Amino acid sequence: MHDQPRTASPDxxxxxxxxxxxxHHAHDTATAVTAFTDQxxxxxxxxxxxxxxxxxGWLNRSATEFTYTIHLADIQQTDATHYVATHHLEGNFPGGTIDLRYKFTLRDDLIERLVIEP
Known part of the structure; x- marks a missing residue:
């Protein structure tokens, strides 16, 4: 089962x-940025x-660009350093609703890479 995504719980x-x-959901950029590695x-x-x-800068812009609600719909874990959190968004952005996958890669207990895509 190595490298096969499996469903995980929020906790x-x-x-x-x-x-x-x-x-990020609270638009608290100062706290959000502390989760990332310097690189x-x-x-x-x-x-x-x-x-x-x-x-x-990106977090500050994205926090004010649109108004939306966000709901955590699914969590997948591939291994100890790779997680995908799927969020359902509804708001005043083009299309009005979308499911976005937040793909996290961790290093030294911080986020090394985050890819957000449909």
């Missing part, structure tokens, strides 16, 4: 992923943000 997520998701990358909507300064 089985690593603390750093939970911290990021809670802060982290985040990829969202086709754009790559490298380093915590770029990630902080």
């Amino acid at each position: 089985s997520l690593p603390e750093v992923v939970t911290r990021y998701l809670k802060a 982290a990358t985040a990829i969202d909507d086709g754009n790559t943000y490298a380093g915590t300064e770029a990630i902080e």
Whole structure:
């Protein structure tokens, strides 16, 4: 069963992923950015943000661009450092609803890479 994604529960997520998701949902950029390594990358909507300064700028912009509700729909774990949290969003963005997969890669108990995609 190595490298096969398996369903996980919200309370089985690593603390750093939970911290990021809670802060991101609360638009608490200062806390969210502490979840990332200094060399982290985040990829969202086709754009790559490298380093915590770029990630902080992206988080600040994304927090104010649209108004939406977000619901954690599913969690998958591939191994000890790879998690996928699927969120259902509804709001005033184009299309109005979307399911987004937040793909986390961890290193040293922090987020090294985050890819957000449908």
